[in-house]
Amino acid sequence: MIGNYESMLEKLTLEEKASLCSGLDFWHTKPIERLGIPSIMVADGPHGLRKQVEQSEQVSVTDCLPATCFPTGSCLASSWDTDLLSTVGIALGEECKAAQVSVLLGPAVNIKRSPLCGRNFEYYSEDPYLSSALATSYINGLQSNGVGACIKHFAANNQEFHRFTVDARITERALREIYLASFERSVTQSKPWTVMSAYNKVNGIYASEHPLLLNEILREEWGFSGLVMTDWGANHDRVAGIEVGEDLEMPGNEGLNDQKIVQAVQKGLLNEKDLDRVVTRILRLVDRACENLDENVTYDQEAHHQLAKDVASKCMVLLKNQEATLPLDPTKQVLVVGPFAKKPRFQGGGSSHIIPTKVSDVFSSMQHLGSVSYMQGFSIESEICDKALEQEVLERSKQSETVVVFAGLPDEWESEAYDREHLRLPENQNELIRKLAAEHPKIVVVLSNGAPVELPWIHEAKGVLEAYLAGQASGAAVADILYGIVNPSGKLAETFPLRVEDTPSYLEPQRSGDTVVYAEDVFVGYRYYTSRKMPVLFPFGFGLSYTKFSIELLTCSHSICTELDEVTVQIRVKNYGNCEGREVVQVYVTPPKGKVSIPCLQLRGFQKVSLKPGTSKIVTFMLNKKDFSYFDDGLKQWVVEGGDYCINIGNSSDNLCVSHTICMRKSSENFLTFTMDSMVSELLSHSKGNALLKPAFDLLPFDLSGESGKMMWEIVKAMPVRHLVTWSNGKFSESMAEELLKTLNTRV
Secondary structure, eight states: OOHHHHHHHSOOOOHHHHHHTSSSSSSBBBBBBBBBBBBOOEEESSSSSSHHHBTTOSSSSSSSOOOOOOOHHHHTTTOOOOHHHHHHHHHHHHHHHHHHHEEEEEOOOOOOTTTTTTTTTTSSOOOOOHHHHHHHHHHHHTTTTTTEEEEEEETOOOOOOTTTTTTEEEEEIIIIIITTTTHHHHIIIIIIIIEEESSSTTTEGGGGGIIIIIIIIIIIIIIOOSSEEOTOOOSSOHHHHHHTTOOSSOOOOOTTTTTHHHEEEEEEEOOHHHHHHHHHHHHHHHHHHHOOOOTTTTHHHHHHHHHHHHHHTTTEEEEEEEEGGSSTTSEEEEEEGGGGGGGOOOOOOOOOOOOHHHBHHHHHHHTTSSEEHHHHESSSSSOOHHHHHHHHHHHHTTTTEEEEEEEEOOOOGSBBBBBOSOOOOOOHHHEEEOOOOOOOOEEEEEEOOOOOOTEEEEEEOSEEEEESOOOOOOOHHHHHHHSSEEEEEEEEOBBOOOOOGTTTEEEEEESSSEEEEEETTTTTHHHHHTTTTTTSSOOOOOOBOSSEEEEEEEEESSEEEESOOOEEEEEEEEEEESSEEEEEEEEEEEEEOOOOOOOOOOOEEEEEEOOTTEEEEEEEEEEOOOGOEETTTTTTTEOOEEEEEEEEEEEETEEEEEEEEEEEEEEOOOOOOOOOBBHHHHTTTTTTHHHHHHHHHHHHSSTTTTHHHHHHHHHHHHHHHHHHHHHTTTTSSSHHHHHHHHHOOOOO
């Protein structure tokens, strides 16, 4: 144990302090042997431990120790199950501890601004409420085993194209409501040991040296006291990073920037107190890590494989089940088609690539449950249709009750470092599915992909199961769902659009250069589609079950309230089907029409409920001020508008079964500082505005109640205050205007 940090700072030389601020190599912090400061190890995650073999001198995604590959982020998020994420975190902590890894680089919680982002398979959702709730549980589970989490990538790392240099231009409102909100709850509630800053710029400043992000918001507002490290190679200006609390530069680079830190202190360009704060946080992390190391810890690989299977089966989403085609009848012949059935695709490419301890394939698993045969049907290596393979499948399909096609994206189509170019499946897969559907009445498609795809044959297939990239036990999990051993309970954590051209960020493409304007602002994902009433392929929150549920509103604590009140909503969920199942109750808030554009639906609560047939359960939700707020760019604060809010409850964003309207009465003013350039409409938003402005209105040469009254009224509302003076020919004088502004700007 290092112990007294102030005493240690006194013992450290300036050069030693600087040296601690960068890694020893790719995965270790630097030791100071003369003072007994050890080195600790970090390793890649987030859905498995990627510990590179110690002797390896180069970065490798294959030269790693075997570990359990759990479902990737997009799959895990489809569980909508915080307890499940905690369980995964606990298991990952066990594996890290057994491998002497002190910090796992995960979870990854960046928002899915576009479905084309190459790394979306690692990320949870397009919605920050869901993303942060799941990440919080994951972190709690992981850190309960004495292994630190590293929540990443802070912030707005929403594309891979030009990720080292791109400048994400985002309003502060969109940052606060969408992109930072995905981090905030996890940081404040689960207190991760570390945060990883992103490669990109945000509004012109690199994330690794961003004073607003790292200092004002992360540390001062959210109270984060842990360590901030760069993404690997994300450092831009090391001295600027030290000043705003970027503690650790990774990976190690033979101390290239250490000397810059020393020189900056010596020349008075960097306050040594800033450096001391950084070093203290590094020492604190090392202490915490060493305190939790245990060389005697092991874990049960087979138990973790079975856990990976259980987790995967609770994440997969049943998208279509026409005529109750699923579950399959084990006594009937099933034809399995597609290479993915024998060689599953269960993870994405890049730094999160895990060497699994074992892999279960679908075909072998299905053989244990029913009567199945296999045909290849198509090639994964090419998009070109193989007519011979197709014809063989079409002939064999006539002998089977059901045909299950295992379709998906090839490995190289989804990876870190580059984005997808489109949402299509390989054309040879689409063509085979169409031909089979034209000749066979029961076609089921199982998808292996990390993000949304277009499904041009959706109206022809009888069943569709979205398996996502479900980890090393995905094959067994798929088989269990197909044969009804497990009732599917996943819900989409992202919208499946009909086509890429419909997506909110389409007109500001990811490949548009080094500046990307987030023109859609807060209208990301379902917030955009529902507000525009646009049709989608599958909506956010959607997922079918083999049983049926009903949702009814029991009570809501308020019909009239203020922003200071906590609103309690009670729901009864009932399983009125024939088998046990799990339903996700989702709560969305619809705001009143106000002075700013707010999405017509925003997720504000969810809970997954397990029910036996014929049973019901009461679920309670608590809504507070934040759930009714938006961030006001001008006021730099969260604001609740007065008016009628609708609380909607259902099992997806487009299936809201019940609702309750509450009238929100403002308990306080949202203070703007009014000036002569403020618009009249802004002054009218103040509770005293209308009364104080009436004398000015009476002096204007406009008939506000005549035939053109509406037009005249809109003209007046759009005026800056100074125009009231000129249009009244000075009758409403400048001194009167200034007195009015003084009154409105007085905070009582």
